[in-house]
Amino acid sequence: MAKFKNLDGIAGFLKPDFLRLVARYKFAIAFENAICDDYITEKLWRPLQVGTVPIVLGSSTIRDILPSTKSAILVEDFDTIQDLAAFIKQLDRNDEQYESYLQFKHTGISNPTLKSELARISPGEYAGGSFGKAALGYECFLCDKLHKALDATKARKPVAKAQANLNHSGCPLPAQKFDENGQIVPDHRRKHKLAFYHMNAQVFRQFYDRAENITSHDLYTATKQRLRKAQAKQEDL
16 A cells, blocks of 8 residues: 555545556445435446446446446345355456456447447537546536526526436435444534535525526635524524
8 A cells, every 4th residue: 555645535536546556456345425316426437447346336227327237246136245245256266257347348338328328428528538527527518508597698588497306416315324333423524514515505596596607715605604694593593
């Protein structure tokens, strides 16, 4: 581990050193923080990128975006954790069977659903395929939508709606925090973050509905102010 440097924080997960670290292993745990349809993160993409087999627990639609039917181990395919462990051990002992999970690196994508989606996405949205560039592509997509809404408002024309529904944003709230004894304990940091981002979405929506520009700094400041007022009001009750 000493040779791998500068891996602290989320930014470290995108660096070549971290990718090389993941690539050293045959398997990688890819358990998402939330189980909902559209929540699929770098936990899956990273091992697929470097040639490591991911062990996946997450979205129910995961099969639709895997490069092939044999490119990841899905926890949902096993009745018990013991069955999953036995299969991983079997794969570890059998080189030919293990290599079949990496075959897509040579033959390319065979999943017809994924092929169809990639053909539909413009190069600007996909932005080269890396996690950082994909995030930038989404920012450009969102910015374009906002400018079109502003132009329509100024021209007194109807604003085209592009609002997510529960299929996109219906992830359940995070589970309770447990201590080493399996007992539920308060998680004040998580509670504060949930409250902040809930208020953040409300503030952003108000600016969007008024077709007003707002910087990320002003959005953060306005959210903090609203949150403090809401908390003070709650304490007075």
